[in-house]
Amino acid sequence: xxxxPDKMSTEQAHIFQDDVLNIVSQxxxxxxxxxxxxxxxxxxxxxxxxxxxxxxYSPESVSLPCHRVVNREGRTAPGWSLQxxxxxxxxxxxxxxxxxxxxxxxxEPEEMK
DNA sequence: AGTTTGACTGGAG
DNA sequence: CCTCCAGCCAAAC
Numbered sequence: 001x002x003x004x005p006d007k008m009s010t011e012q013a014h015i016f017q018d019d020v021l022n023i024v025s026q027x028x029x030x031x032x033x034x035x036x037x038x039x040x041x042x043x044x045x046x047x048x049x050x051x052x053x054x055x056x057y058s059p060e061s062v063s064l065p066c067h068r069v070v071n072r073e074g075r076t077a078p079g080w081s082l083q084x085x086x087x088x089x090x091x092x093x094x095x096x097x098x099x100x101x102x103x104x105x106x107x108e109p110e111e112m113k
Numbered sequence: 114a115g116t117t118t119g120a121c122t123g124g125a126g
Numbered sequence: 127c128c129t130c131c132a133g134c135c136a137a138a139c
Contacts, residue, residue, distance in 0.1 A: 046133095046135075047134085047135070048121045048134085049119065049120090049134065049135065049136080050121090051120085051121080052120040053120080053137075055120060056120050057137095069120075072121080073122090078119095078120065080120070097127070
């Protein structure tokens with residue numbers, strides 16, 4: 001993992017965005033990962049909210065499996081009920097409380113790039 | 114230049 | 127399980 005300063009420059013923000021999209025593209029079918037894990041692997045552990053921003057607003061994300069990103073509790077994105085359907089279609093199971101069974105489906109990147 | 118806004122997280126009640 | 131809250135921080139207002 002790379003070293004990181006306290007604050008992001010605009011250029012670093014672009015790099016961060018590219019890294020986030022790259023990691024998301026690698027999430028295997030039938031697995032999920034979290035905003036925090038992606039942020040940490042992109043080198044900015046405290047920027048989980050920025051990961052959400054990238055997936056929500058970046059045009060490139062439409063061609064990526066961004067439905068495989070949930071929060072740490074296994075909750076799907078607010079206002080995006082289709083996300084659960086997409087995940088169930090690829091075999092991801094949800095618990096009775098409506099959250100992804102993270103114990104069984106959490107995926108973590110093993111290598112960068 | 115100050116304030117608000119979240120596809121977040123962790124902890125408290 | 128739920129809601130509320132503080133901390134988070136780039137981006138949008």
